[in-house]
Amino acid sequence: MKQEFEGDKAGIEATSRERPTLKTIAFMTGLGITTVSRALKDAPDIGAETKQRVRMVARQLGYQPNRAGVRLRTGKTNVIALVLSVDEEVMGLTSNLVFGISEVLNSTSYHLVVTPHSNSRDPMVPIRYILDTGSADGVIISRMEPNDPRVRLLTERHMPFATHGRTDMGIVHPFHDFDNERFGREAVERLAAKGCQRIAILMPPPQLTFWSHTRAGYLAGLKSTGCEEVAIPAVNIDSRLAAIRDAVEQVMQGPDAPDGFISCSGNSTIAVMAGIEAAGKAIGKDVELVSKQNSGILNWIRPEIITMNEDIRTAGRELAKAVIGQIDGAGPLTLQSISEPSWTTMA
Known part of the structure; x- marks a missing residue:
């Protein structure tokens, strides 16, 4: 009896030192390997109690599927690639997007791999790499253009994908967007x-789709209120902060300085505030300021700012559900969503 116990103990210690496999989980639960495998895949013919027991043991052991083996057996990588500009790590944008995507993927067999790229380089490079290497089952991309070549290539290669933002190129595809026109x-x-009465706006880069949406809403607002546009030349929310500050200071020192200002990015709003104050003007007194943000930081820094929150974590969740839906064969029209502005102020 003692010998058998010591043998079992040695077996458990050996399996704990090695990478846990389905066989390890089967040994620990007393179930068959096939049952364990199907329980981890959420098979409908496996009971909820069995699934819960198998998943608990898998978590305790730190079990991870062997991706190479999965790919050989199924042709799948169980990877979702998030192609993200390194310039998007602004005011928590990247982290919130990743958190939202991960919240959905955690309950699936998919893993998230972030593929960074720079806006100064060809945005097609990471897409071609993913397609040529077959390194993902689905792709999420952002910073959309009206006629975006990435969307065309992904569609032609039949790669499931979802976009953070819309296009205007006649291709129906999954997306999640924010209602920038309403903003x-x-x-x-x-x-x-x-x-x-005189309102200036710091716009997105003109090549991006949400520039036209934001511009259309801005002009509609001017028309309905009778307000006047004050132009800010040569800068947008992607410009260097110093350039934004200098441009805003120059406009605020002009004879027709705006008494209202809109910023389409929480990060650029810091430079807008610096420019306003460099011109000797006070926010909330000489000029009112509206800003988009994806965190509550601006409200704590300057409560007089009127802020609108764009929920990036929700965007991540919707994008993850959209790309998985396309992998599973859902029609792209059913995988499109738009979130609405949520206004807050501490003033």
């Missing part, structure tokens, strides 16, 4: 309600 319109309306 632009409501931002002007809120400034007009504060008594502003």
Whole structure:
């Protein structure tokens, strides 16, 4: 009896030192390897109690499927690639997007791999790499252009994908977007309600789709309120912060300085504030400021700023559900969503 116990103990110690496998989980649960495998895949014919027991043991052992083996057996990588610009790590954008995606993937067999790239380089490079190496089952991309070559290539190669933002190229595809047109319109309306008459806006880069959406809303707001546009030349939310500050200072020192200002990025708002104050003006007194943000930081720094929150974590969740839905064969029209502005102020 003692000899048998010591043998079992040695077996357990040996398995704990090695990488845990399905066989390890089967040994620990007393179930068959096939049952364990199907329980981890959430097979409908396996009971909930059995699935819970198998998953608990798998977590305790630190079990991870052998991706090479899975790929050989199924042709799948169980990887979702998030192609993300290194310039997007601004005010928590990247971390919130990753958190949202991970919240959905945690309950699936998929793993997230972030593929960074720079806006200064060809955005097709990471897409071609993923397609040529077959290193992912699905792709999530951001910073969309109206006629985006990445969307065309992914569609032609039949790679499931979802986009953070929309296109305007006649290809129906999964996406999650924010209603930037409504933001632009409501931002002007809120400034007009504060008594502003001359309103400037720091726009997104003109090559991105949400530039046209934001611009359309801004112009609609000016028309409905009778307010006047004040142009900010040569800068956008992707410009260097010093360049934004200098451009805003120059506009604020002009004879037709705006009494209302809209910023489409929480990060660039820091430079907008610096420019306003460099011109000797006070926010909330000489000029009202509206800003988009994806965290509550601006409200704590300057409670007089009117802020609108874009929930990036929700965007991540919706994008993950969309790309998995396309992998599973759902139609792209059913995998499109748009979130609405949520206004907050501590003033």
